[in-house]
Amino acid sequence: MDISTLFEKLVPLIPYLIPLVLLQYGLLVWALVALFKPKAPPRLLNRWVWFAIVLLVNMIGPILFLVIGRNQDEEE
Amino acid sequence: MRRFRILFRKEMTENLRRRRLLVLGIVFLSFAILSPMSAKYMPDLVQWIMSTTEGGGLQLTMPPPVPSDSYVQFLKNLTQMGVLLYMLLFMGAVTEEKRKGSVVLMLTKGVPRSTFLLAKFASSAATVLGAYVVSCVVFLFYQWLTFQETPGGDGLLVLASFGAYLVLMAGVTLLAGTVAQSTAMAAVGALGGYFLLSMLSLLPVVKDYTPSALVDQGLLLLVGKSMASELLWPLVATLGLSAALVALAVALFRKQEL
Numbered sequence: 001m002d003i004s005t006l007f008e009k010l011v012p013l014i015p016y017l018i019p020l021v022l023l024q025y026g027l028l029v030w031a032l033v034a035l036f037k038p039k040a041p042p043r044l045l046n047r048w049v050w051f052a053i054v055l056l057v058n059m060i061g062p063i064l065f066l067v068i069g070r071n072q073d074e075e076e
Numbered sequence: 077m078r079r080f081r082i083l084f085r086k087e088m089t090e091n092l093r094r095r096r097l098l099v100l101g102i103v104f105l106s107f108a109i110l111s112p113m114s115a116k117y118m119p120d121l122v123q124w125i126m127s128t129t130e131g132g133g134l135q136l137t138m139p140p141p142v143p144s145d146s147y148v149q150f151l152k153n154l155t156q157m158g159v160l161l162y163m164l165l166f167m168g169a170v171t172e173e174k175r176k177g178s179v180v181l182m183l184t185k186g187v188p189r190s191t192f193l194l195a196k197f198a199s200s201a202a203t204v205l206g207a208y209v210v211s212c213v214v215f216l217f218y219q220w221l222t223f224q225e226t227p228g229g230d231g232l233l234v235l236a237s238f239g240a241y242l243v244l245m246a247g248v249t250l251l252a253g254t255v256a257q258s259t260a261m262a263a264v265g266a267l268g269g270y271f272l273l274s275m276l277s278l279l280p281v282v283k284d285y286t287p288s289a290l291v292d293q294g295l296l297l298l299v300g301k302s303m304a305s306e307l308l309w310p311l312v313a314t315l316g317l318s319a320a321l322v323a324l325a326v327a328l329f330r331k332q333e334l
Contacts, residue, residue: 002124002127003124006120006121006124009117009120010117010120013113013117016109016113016218016221017109017113019105019109020106020109020110023102023105023106023109024106026102027102059106063099063102063103063161066095066099067099067161067164067165068164072094
């Protein structure tokens, strides 16, 4: 299969992938905001280690932080 | 019943406030969007990548994608990543209350121990099922977009029966949280229970009646290699096991010193 045929197939899909991109970036922003709350230091790891994980590990990084790294006791 | 309703509402508020529903929803929705898309277009992408490899390109013939491929991906994603995430989110539901001492406070106000646990179970099951139902609707929409498959029949049956699997995982997590004294132990217990249940399908005697068979038989049904009636026993076993796990958790919690 050549690249132009592949492009012809994939380009019409872009609008349908927008929700996925929004979900992904929404998660990223949410995780970063929660990570840098001054009164809620993250659990288990250092803030900057979490920052690297959230930023570098696509999708799974923010989820992991929100599930096990977010300090909810201090947030409340 | 009134106490149960109040506690259930409190738990649901807690699940919303702690953003458990939101995290589950986002992840389940991502699976719902990704699974049909990748099932449909991954073969094309792989073929293109193979054709660009050095040495004139490697010819690889892949079978054309069929609608059941997306169900395979969706349900496999949910049984692995989805369930693990659910357990991580809810592992502390009981143990955190024990740690903070709020459970003692509640019990001294006359809340029966069984009501406390049942409300926990019902709310966590409702949360995961809520996220699942929404993701199923989105999944079916994307399934229609990519494969032009109208929802109905066996597909809906398979998706609905998978709900029972999620309820079972709520039972496993509840039991682990009840037995464990710390959240870390609850996580170990819940994951241990999950792996144990997955291993059951390796035993030839019970293999067709295990919770994993619910997923496997469902996927076979979609490719026409099984019948809808084959789903009945795994479904009964899964729901029965869920009830047994919750009953066991309640029995153990009644005797537990807090």
